[in-house]
């Protein structure tokens with residue numbers, strides 16, 4: 365029982381402005397395994413209803429002035445801010461992350477609402493010098509239409525606001541399918557959205573235990589004009605195939621395999637702090653977590669021992685407990701994956717400096733783990749581990765480390781620590797990633813364009829670029845003037 369977060373718990377889905385569906389699927393506290401609440405298990409029929417509701421609400425919503433939409437979003441931001449503690453407690457329980465991080469996510473998520481409330485008023489068109497003296501070329505931007513947003517469990521609040529608020533600001537209507545593990549934060553956002561005056565049908569939420577048919581309908585239904593997804597590359601590819609049938613616009617924020625490189629000339633303390641922040645945020649369950657830490661030979665031992673010292677200070681436990689900074693993993697499958705990666709590394713010669721096992725707390729808790737003598741053939745390097753495992757590799761040469769860092773089908777985030785200005789520029793340009801953190805381990809902000817290259821995704825979220833994904837450009841040729 366946690367009265368703090370109970371005020372925003374809803375046990376129905378939200379379609380066409382109505383709270384609907386019988387609560388049947390338990391949502392668990394990820395630290396204790398206890399049920400927090402039940403939510404509906406909806407299917408294709410209800411998904412179609414939500415899509416129709418979004419389609420019906422579209423003409424009136426897109427007709428509103430940008431300023432009106434902006435004001436509603438701003439009110440939503442104010443309500444989220446006023447309820448931030450309730451939202452953070454609920455998020456910590458259903459997701460598992462420490463309360464301080466949950467508070468951070470609510471502020472991060474609210475940042476998108478605030479930013480896109482402002483940006484609604486800045487969807488500017490263009491005039492282009494025309495090829496004839498009696499004509500003019502004008503470019504206008506119009507909302508793309510009904511958007512389906514499929515969102516992940518690792519950021520149950522911020523990944524919704526990052527997708528939904530630019531869509532709403534642009535004049536689109538939205539159907540959200542939150543992750544099965546974390547639907548309550550989505551429903552809590554809808555409670556506040558309703559209070560803010562988002563009209564019925566403009567923002568809909570479908571909860572389900574069975575994401576496949578729901579996702580398929582969202583991708584195939586011709587009334588939906590765009591799919592925006594955050595999740596694995598594997599699922600992203602399925603959605604892309606399904607969306608191809610109706611040639612939908614997509615934005616895909618997919619898997620990463622982030623390198624973090626520490627050069628000999630780095631500020632070592634800053635590099636350790638950056639590695640800690642990037643690696644252990646959400647127990648390593650972010651697509652921008654440092655997955656492979658490359659350290660130049662001259663500072664390898666010093667870096668490893670400072671990192672081990674900092675890791676020894678980490679407190680594992682339930683997110684709502686005082687001082688905890690590493691929560692449980694999302695489910696048993698996540699723990700099995702981390703165990704498999706560690707076992708593979710050890711078999712191939714890695715040294716376990718600390719951790720390496722399930723935590724004595726049981727459940728899905730895993731010990732913060734430091735591996736040394738890691739090599740490129742290990743699973744911890746080839747795949748996203750998505751857990752609290754810091755894998756250290758040694759390198760000698762700048763060209764070699766860039767080649768190793770780029771040797772992956774993924775290209776979301778990368779990080780490096782160096783002081784030499786020429787090197788900073790050179791390496792920033794050479795890394796084949798959508799995001800490069802230079803002397804910085806936390807790169808997420810509503811003000812910056814977040815997104816990947818290669819198999820890490822399509823499109824960008826956040827910043828003034830983020831809203832452009834939700835509009836279509838129309839060129840009007842005005843002749844006979």
Ligand code: SIN
Nearest residue numbers: 518594650651652808
């Ligand atoms: C993600 O892991 O999907 C998003 C991480 C972030 O926005 O920082």
